[in-house]
Amino acid sequence: MIDTDACDLDELRGAIRQFLSESPRPEGLRNYGPTPTPADVQPGRQWHRYLAAHGYAGLHWPTTYGGSDAPVPVQAIFAEECARADVPRQLAMTAIDLVGPVLINYGTDAQKRRYLEPIRLGNDIWTQLFSEPGAGSDLAAVRTKAERTSHGWRVTGQKVWSSGAKSAQYGILLARTSPDGHRGLSMFIVPMDAVGITVRPITQIDGESKFNEVFLDEVALQPDALIGGVGQGWTIAMLTLSRERLTLGCQAVAMFKRHQRIVEAARGRGRLDPVLARTMTKIWARMWLLRFTWQRAVAGEDTASPAFSVLKIMTSETDRDLCDLATDALGTDACTEPGSEDCAELVHAMLVGRAQTILGGTSEIQRNILSERLLRMPKEPRWGHQIPPSHPGGPE
Ligand SMILES: Cc1cc2nc3c(=O)[nH]c(=O)nc-3n(C[C@H](O)[C@H](O)[C@H](O)COP(=O)(O)OP(=O)(O)OC[C@H]3O[C@@H](n4cnc5c(N)ncnc54)[C@H](O)[C@@H]3O)c2cc1C
Numbered sequence: 001m002i003d004t005d006a007c008d009l010d011e012l013r014g015a016i017r018q019f020l021s022e023s024p025r026p027e028g029l030r031n032y033g034p035t036p037t038p039a040d041v042q043p044g045r046q047w048h049r050y051l052a053a054h055g056y057a058g059l060h061w062p063t064t065y066g067g068s069d070a071p072v073p074v075q076a077i078f079a080e081e082c083a084r085a086d087v088p089r090q091l092a093m094t095a096i097d098l099v100g101p102v103l104i105n106y107g108t109d110a111q112k113r114r115y116l117e118p119i120r121l122g123n124d125i126w127t128q129l130f131s132e133p134g135a136g137s138d139l140a141a142v143r144t145k146a147e148r149t150s151h152g153w154r155v156t157g158q159k160v161w162s163s164g165a166k167s168a169q170y171g172i173l174l175a176r177t178s179p180d181g182h183r184g185l186s187m188f189i190v191p192m193d194a195v196g197i198t199v200r201p202i203t204q205i206d207g208e209s210k211f212n213e214v215f216l217d218e219v220a221l222q223p224d225a226l227i228g229g230v231g232q233g234w235t236i237a238m239l240t241l242s243r244e245r246l247t248l249g250c251q252a253v254a255m256f257k258r259h260q261r262i263v264e265a266a267r268g269r270g271r272l273d274p275v276l277a278r279t280m281t282k283i284w285a286r287m288w289l290l291r292f293t294w295q296r297a298v299a300g301e302d303t304a305s306p307a308f309s310v311l312k313i314m315t316s317e318t319d320r321d322l323c324d325l326a327t328d329a330l331g332t333d334a335c336t337e338p339g340s341e342d343c344a345e346l347v348h349a350m351l352v353g354r355a356q357t358i359l360g361g362t363s364e365i366q367r368n369i370l371s372e373r374l375l376r377m378p379k380e381p382r383w384g385h386q387i388p389p390s391h392p393g394g395p396e
Pocket residue numbers: 127128129130131132133134135136137138160161162163164355356358359360361362363364365368380
């Protein structure tokens with residue numbers, strides 16, 4: 001059981017490292033990241049249950065709900081040590097990291113009783129049903145409609161990029177309950193086996209299918225599917241997004257491992273020339289900057305701090321650039337030998353590295369947040385959802 005009151009964080013790190021190194025790994029377990037593929041679900045669930053039994057599931061949840069109420073630095077150490085041990089730190093991120101805090105803050109007592117424990121124990125997988133074909137960065141443009149009926153709600157619309165939807169028991173859905181911009185959005189719980197839901201997996205460039213399109217055709221929801229009040233969807237969505245950014249900043253440890261593998265791959269192929277060596281050194285320095293910035297931010301314990309937007313940009317752009325270097329290290333082997341032992345992981349990293357600057361809010365949007373909220377620069381023009389007037393200097 002984790003000692004969250006431990007004041008010596010190095011000792012705590014040592015204890016977590018030892019625990020993870022001695023833990024039996026379920027067959028087939030791999031470090032699949034925040035979302036399991038359907039094939040990862042069984043070993044991931046077994047691993048999650050083991051973590052839960054030893055007090056490592058829901059570290060950030062209050063003790064009332066079975067969590068450990070762990071301070072942010074302790075959560076960060078656990079995330080880093082999982083990366084070092086090459087294991088996932090939960091079955092799926094959406095449920096425990098995003099939905100848990102939402103229900104704890106906005107759920108009714110009945111919702112908390114029904115949904116929190118199965119999440120903590122790794123029984124239920126949740127998917128985040130926010131993005132739509134016309135609403136990603138501009139989430140307030142969500143068009144999926146939830147209408148009141150005499151029995152509850154009727155939902156119709158389409159979602160996209162819904163990670164893990166194929167394996168999920170529930171979705172957390174952002175839907176429009178009135179035309180009134182972001183004040184017209186509400187949040188709902190959707191059972192993924194409800195009549196009228198179709199989940200269509202999207203095959204990614206790496207051959208995996210973590211993403212899905214989700215079609216909702218007159219899906220009937222009970223009145224108690226609503227989270228918080230009508231019109232509170234935007235506020236709740238912001239809580240999940242800030243939590244998502246918080247969890248994304250702790251990837252430096254995994255990057256150091258990847259950096260080492262890239263250097264070894266280049267050296268083994270006689271490709272570690274002075275140009276590549278210099279580039280690898282520069283990126284190594286960026287990784288240390290990232291690690292120190294992350295440590296400073298988590299020591300501050302202010303999870304709403306804009307520092308996490310800085311970290312999100314630093315993490316995703318450093319990781320993308322690092323993954324890109326796999327091609328320099330592997331050379332033509334990246335195309336001719338993609339399945340060979342030392343190539344496979346790096347080729348995979350190279351292919352999925354592009355997603356980093358998009359997921360959890362794009363780099364451009366993070367820069368907008370920083371310029372407006374931290375630097376107090378003028379706000380970017382917002383045209384609501386009308387067509388903007390043509391730019392005076394732009395093409396006709
Ligand atoms: C790996 C991964 C997992 C994901 N999982 C989920 C999930 O589980 N659930 C879910 O709902 N969504 C998920 N998403 C979707 C993700 O949240 C969106 O892709 C993201 O918010 C960007 O939206 P978009 O794809 O619609 O791009 P758009 O918003 O159309 O943006 C296109 C480009 O325009 C730029 N842009 C847009 N607006 C501005 C602006 N105001 N100023 C400057 N530039 C701008 C963007 O930065 C981007 O480069 C996932 C995405 C990825 C990559």
